Amino acid sequence: MIKVDGLTKRYARTVAVDNISFEVEKGQIVGFLGPNGAGKTTTMRVLTCFLPPTSGTANIAGFDVVEQPMEVKRRIGYLPETPPVYPEMEVAEYLNFVGRLKQISSGDIARRVDEVLGRCAIGDVRNKLIGKLSKGYKQRVGIAQAIIHNPDVLILDEPTSGLDPKQIIEIRELLRQLAGEHTIILSTHILSEVEHSCERVIIISQGKLVAIDSVANLTNRLRGSEAVAVEVEAADGRPNPSEVLGRLEQVSGVSRVVMKEPKDGRLLFEIESLQGRQIRADVARTVVNAGWGLNELRTVGLSLEDIFLQLTAAEKKDQETVGGKSE
Amino acid sequence: MNNILLICKKELKSYFASPIAYILMAFFALIFGFGFYTATRDMVRYSFQAQMMGQAPPPMSVNDQIIRPLLGFASTVALFLIPMITMRTFAEEKSRGTIELLLTSPVNDIQIIIGKWLGAMLLYLCVLGMSMINIALLFAWGKPDLKPVLVAYLGLILQGGCLLAIGVFISTTTKNQIIAGGVTFFVCLLLWLLSWFTAFDTTGGASVVNYLSIVTHFENFSKGVIELKDVVFYLSMIFFALFITSRAMESLRWRA
Numbered sequence: 001m002i003k004v005d006g007l008t009k010r011y012a013r014t015v016a017v018d019n020i021s022f023e024v025e026k027g028q029i030v031g032f033l034g035p036n037g038a039g040k041t042t043t044m045r046v047l048t049c050f051l052p053p054t055s056g057t058a059n060i061a062g063f064d065v066v067e068q069p070m071e072v073k074r075r076i077g078y079l080p081e082t083p084p085v086y087p088e089m090e091v092a093e094y095l096n097f098v099g100r101l102k103q104i105s106s107g108d109i110a111r112r113v114d115e116v117l118g119r120c121a122i123g124d125v126r127n128k129l130i131g132k133l134s135k136g137y138k139q140r141v142g143i144a145q146a147i148i149h150n151p152d153v154l155i156l157d158e159p160t161s162g163l164d165p166k167q168i169i170e171i172r173e174l175l176r177q178l179a180g181e182h183t184i185i186l187s188t189h190i191l192s193e194v195e196h197s198c199e200r201v202i203i204i205s206q207g208k209l210v211a212i213d214s215v216a217n218l219t220n221r222l223r224g225s226e227a228v229a230v231e232v233e234a235a236d237g238r239p240n241p242s243e244v245l246g247r248l249e250q251v252s253g254v255s256r257v258v259m260k261e262p263k264d265g266r267l268l269f270e271i272e273s274l275q276g277r278q279i280r281a282d283v284a285r286t287v288v289n290a291g292w293g294l295n296e297l298r299t300v301g302l303s304l305e306d307i308f309l310q311l312t313a314a315e316k317k318d319q320e321t322v323g324g325k326s327e
Numbered sequence: 328m329n330n331i332l333l334i335c336k337k338e339l340k341s342y343f344a345s346p347i348a349y350i351l352m353a354f355f356a357l358i359f360g361f362g363f364y365t366a367t368r369d370m371v372r373y374s375f376q377a378q379m380m381g382q383a384p385p386p387m388s389v390n391d392q393i394i395r396p397l398l399g400f401a402s403t404v405a406l407f408l409i410p411m412i413t414m415r416t417f418a419e420e421k422s423r424g425t426i427e428l429l430l431t432s433p434v435n436d437i438q439i440i441i442g443k444w445l446g447a448m449l450l451y452l453c454v455l456g457m458s459m460i461n462i463a464l465l466f467a468w469g470k471p472d473l474k475p476v477l478v479a480y481l482g483l484i485l486q487g488g489c490l491l492a493i494g495v496f497i498s499t500t501t502k503n504q505i506i507a508g509g510v511t512f513f514v515c516l517l518l519w520l521l522s523w524f525t526a527f528d529t530t531g532g533a534s535v536v537n538y539l540s541i542v543t544h545f546e547n548f549s550k551g552v553i554e555l556k557d558v559v560f561y562l563s564m565i566f567f568a569l570f571i572t573s574r575a576m577e578s579l580r581w582r583a
Contacts, residue, residue, distance in 0.1 A: 048431040051580055073433040084428035088344035100333050101432045128508070218341075 001026040001153060001183040002047065006056035009042050016042040018207040024200070026152075029179040031198035031215070032187035039207040040187040042132065044155050047185070048078045062154050074103065077151040077182075083142025083156055087131025091122060091141055094130055095148055102149035112148055120174065122142040135221060136167040143171070147178065154178065156186040165257060172197050227300045228280055232267045233293025242266055244292065251286050253277030266295060330438040331445065334429075336444025338416070341525045347415075348450055351408055355401075356457040362400045363461040366393045389471040390551075394462065398479040399549050401458055402542070405451070405487055406515040412450055413494025414508030417576075421502035436576045439481020439570055440495065447491045455483055475551025485561035489541050490515055492568030499575045518542055 002024040009017040017039040020176060024030050030039050043050040047058055049069040057064060063071040086094060094284060095113045104112055117123040120140045130141060139159065146154055159175070160168045175197050188194060194201050194215060201218055203211040211218065232244055241259060244267060248257045253273050262269035273279040280297060287294045342348040370392050420426040429439055465471055493514060498507040522540040524533075537543055541564065544557040 045427075050427055050430050051392075070433050070435070073431055076431065078425040078427070078431045080424055084426045086341065086423075086425060086426040088341055097337055097427065098432075099331070099427075099433060101330070103433055238461070 001028075001061060002185065003059040004043075004047070004056070004233070005058070007043065007046060007053050007058055008055045009039075009046060009051065009053040015207050017046070017053075017204075020141055020204065020207075020209045021056075021207065022202055022212050024183055024185065026183055027180060027200050027202060029175065029184040029186070030200045030202060031194035032185055032202050032204070033191065033194055034187075034204040034210075035189055035250055035275070037206075038189075038204045040189075040204065041157055042207075043204070044078070044157050044185070044187060048076055048155055049073055050078075074149075075152045077146030077149065077154045078155075079142045079146045079156045079159060081161070083138050084145070085130045085138055085141055087129065089128050091130060091133075092117065092126040094141065096145055098145045099148045104149055112150075116144040116148050119147070119177075121170070122315060136163050139163060139167070139171070143174065146180070150181075152183060154182045154184045154186075157182065158188055160188070160190070228271045228273070228283060229298050229300050230269045230287065230294070231296035232269070232284060232287055233295050244287075244290075245269070247282065247286055247290060251279060251282045253279045253282065270300070330434040331442040332415060334434070334442025335368060335434060335445040335449070338443055339449055341415075342412075342446070342450045347411065348453065351411060351450070352453050352457050355408060355454045356460070356483055359397070359401060359405055359458045362397055362494055363393075366397055367465075389465055389469045390475055393465060394476055395479070395549055397461075398458075398476075398483065398543070401455070402483055402486055402545050402549070405455070406490065406519055406542075407512070408454060408480065409451070409487065409490045409494055409515060410508045410511035412447050412454075413498055413511055414494050415498070416447060417498040418502055418504040418507040422504070427573070430580075436573050440572050440576070444488075444492055444495050444569060447495065448488055451487045452484070453492060455480070472551075478551045478553055479549050481553070482545045482557075483557065485502045485548075485565075486541060486545050489561050489564045489568070490518075492565045492572070496568050496572040496575060499572055501578065555557065 002022075005021050006022070007017055007020045008015070020039075020043065032043070034040050042051065046053050046065060047060065049072050052066055057066070059065070060072045061075050063075070065072050086097075086165045089097065094111055095116060096109060099109045100106070104294055114123075117126055121142055122137060122140050122144060125137055130138065133141065139162070143156070143159065146156065152195050156175075160171050163171065172193075175184065175186070181195075184196070186193075198215055200214050201211070230248070238292065243264065245259055247256055248254065248269060248271060250273075255272045255274045257272075260270065262268065269281060271279065280299070284294060284297055369391075370387065374387060417426070420429065430436075462476060466473075494507075494511040497511045497514065498504075501507050501510075518541045521536055521544040524536075538560075541561075544560050547554045547557050
């Protein structure tokens with residue numbers, strides 16, 4: 001349904017989106033995840049034909065965003081970061097205007113407006129001025145506006161930002177209902193959002209694609225494996241941190257070791273295992289056999305939050321080393 | 328065409344939902360009414376004086392002595408009102424983020440621009456319409472010639488359309504309404520002053536500037552004369568301004 005290939009968007013001085021490729025199947029609900037300024041909004045703006053890409057292509061339902069923007073626009077519903085509402089209009093009047101703008105025929109418009117009013121639970125404010133509505137209601141009017149013409153693809157930029165917890169739950173519920181018939185991309189920097197409502201996640205950071213996988217796989221990828229925090233006593237400047245790091249990395253079943261900031265001569269490591277491997281016993285043995293003090297050893301769970309941080313941090317580190325070498 | 332009307336209707340609705348439309352109409356009615364009062368008073372006083380001196384009243388015409396200067400005056404007042412009409416057209420959409428809705432809907436830029444310009448045009452007509460109350464009074468109690476009045480109104484409409492198109496263009500270049508309004512006002516003022524400075528200068532450069540001044544083309548209309556070159560000038564200026572507006576919107580996308 002959505003196919004993005006080598007998409008790059010460059011502004012005057014910065015590269016907002018750098019060579020991103022992904023595909024989304026029909027009926028899927030995909031979370032677009034990244035820290036602020038990662039390029040989520042820019043990517044969405046390219047998909048909605050608001051901005052042209054610098055290079056690369058984006059296809060929606062088989063239509064190219066640059067070559068056939070009208071066809072694309074007919075098939076998408078878009079909720080930008082701030083709901084694009086006119087404060088001087090009444091809710092029903094506004095939906096009517098947007099519906100006509102999206103080429104709904106005058107015969108169908110009244111029915112469609114009633115339908116989305118019901119769907120987004122804003123029927124009780126249908127004759128109120130949008131300017132007088134609370135943020136949560138405005139957001140829902142924004143969603144109603146995006147789905148009024150029953151588009152194939154829904155693109156929602158941070159649909160739950162600024163809402164209270166109850167409203168967030170309502171919007172999630174609404175999204176779940178919509179997921180069957182529409183293909184949905186929603187962006188967010190809140191991880192629980194993705195865990196709750198998405199099937200797949202696309203993680204981007206600093207304009208680059210970091211990971212793309214199903215939510216289940218992504219959490220399994222690290223939850224199925226084990227993460228262990230180890231504290232090693234290092235009295236008298238012994239053992240040497242890099243030596244410990246080296247030894248730990250050689251333990252069988254270890255996928256990676258991260259050294260934390262040392263505290264009072266104690267060295268802290270976080271060790272991740274390969275999928276399905278138990279490493280605690282081996283790690284303990286390695287430390288003790290080397291004659292070092294093993295102060296603590298405990299398992300830590302990895303949340304999607306950690307995965308996200310690790311993935312985006314790893315990305316950053318790589319870039320720093322690359323930058324360092326070139327200097 | 329449907330899209331143009333849809334956007335035009337939305338624009339009109341926005342104007343009349345806020346006080347701006349009423350303020351402009353009231354303001355114009357007041358100023359034009361004052362002009363009407365002084366022009367009529369002077370003419371009546373002049374004819375009384377002539378009669379008291381026992382002379383036959385000199386040939387006087389309502390058209391020449393009231394309507395023509397009044398509508399000329401209206402064209403100058405319009406210069407000051409136009410920035411207030413056009414400043415919000417695109418600047419407001421941009422600052423509210425609703426431009427994203429328009430640009431991601433299946434309508435093209437030209438339809439949006441023409442719709443907005445037409446909306447501004449209709450409000451301008453409503454404002455101008457206020458002057459017809461006074462003119463109608465003259466027709467009720469006098470016998471002015473209708474045709475030159477219609478021609479002058481045509482001139483006002485064309486001149487207004489031209490300045491509105493320029494104002495719409497300026498509004499696309501910023502998201503700040505005050506800046507859009509201020510720059511448009513400055514441009515209108517400049518065009519008005521240009522016609523002053525160059526009115527008696529007939530050297531080559533000055534006559535070009537004079538020709539480009541939007542105000543000078545109104546003079547023939549105010550005399551009741553439709554000159555083809557004036558009509559062509561206005562229509563091509565409207566076309567040109569709307570064309571560069573569409574270019575500006577295009578570049579907006581590439582730069583944004």
